[in-house]
Amino acid sequence: MARITASVYTSHVPAIGAAMDHGKDHEPYWQKLFDGYEFSRQWLKDNTPDVIFLVYNDHANAFSLSMIPTFAIGTAPHYPIADEGWGPRPVPAVEGDSVFASHIAQSVIQDDFDLTIVNEMAVDHGLTVPLSLMCGKTDAWPCRVIPFAVNVVQYPVPSGRRCYELGKAIRRAVERYDEPLNVQIWGTGGMSHQLQGPRAGLINREWDNAFLDRLIADPAGQADMPHIEYVREAGSEGIELVMWLIARGAMADANGGPAPHVAHRFYHVPASNTAVGHLILENPS
Ligand code: DHB
Ligand code: FE
Secondary structure (H helix, E strand, O other): OOEEEEEEOOOOOHHHHHHHHHHOOOHHHHHHHOOOOOOHHHHHHOOOEEEEEEEEOOOOOEEEEOOOOOOOEEEOOOOOOOOOOEEOOOOEEOOOHHHHHHHHHHHHHOOOOOOEEEOHHHHOOHHHHHHHHHOOOOOOOOEEEEEEEOOOOOOOOOOHHHHHHHHHHHHHHOOOOOOEEEEEEEEOOOOOOOOOOOOOOOOHHHHHHHHHHHHHHHHHHHHHHOHHHHHHHHOOOOOOOHHHHHHHHOOOOHHHOOOOOEEEEEEEEEOOOOEEEEEEEEOOO
């Protein structure tokens, strides 16, 4: 059967992608941030999965106010890179896994979660920046990727509890797949940030680090946090962090197994006007 071996969590700040694309990653402003991903790039080389199930949010590029799926699973064979207003990022297109994604859709929908099935979709910085952070500059991503888009842009957005339970359903779906695939699940977005309004630029280091502590040690408790607390403490875009709970719910301990090993933890301020957080959790084999 397929197995979820690890989960990766990371911010997706678009300026990080621009820094890489324009060769600014070794400038002093960016160097400290990229240093925090050096371990991760080697780790991913040493632990390359067959498939990454990549939980992210679209920022009104593939979707818009005319259509807002809460949870959308990519079942396409390929995904082009979105043009977010200044041309598509110069990164490889994403290869999907239609058969496996369709199996997950079947299992998760039969497990009572409503998913939108997407056969054609461009992917934006929410998906490409985590891949760039973890893989560096490359001509080809190291494995197939199943994009899983979550609406955290337009209210109402899904609760942390629902995201955590969805992660458990995704784990069940993976374990019902009759191929010996090594699967990682990535939860992306966050950490504290607010891009508009009187509180633009808000960053809350203490809250972010408490979130990381709790995501590791008490994810079920973290899943009970209401939206208003994310918005109040982590800014209007801090709500992206509920996506990390989908990946966390797919880990062994959320499903009666042993606790994960914390392979890596990193936190850095600032990147553009946000805080960057990053974790790698491994399931005991
Ligand atoms: C910015 C955009 C994002 O989607 C995000 O998650 C963080 C920062 C930005 O425009 O700076
Ligand atoms: Fe974002």
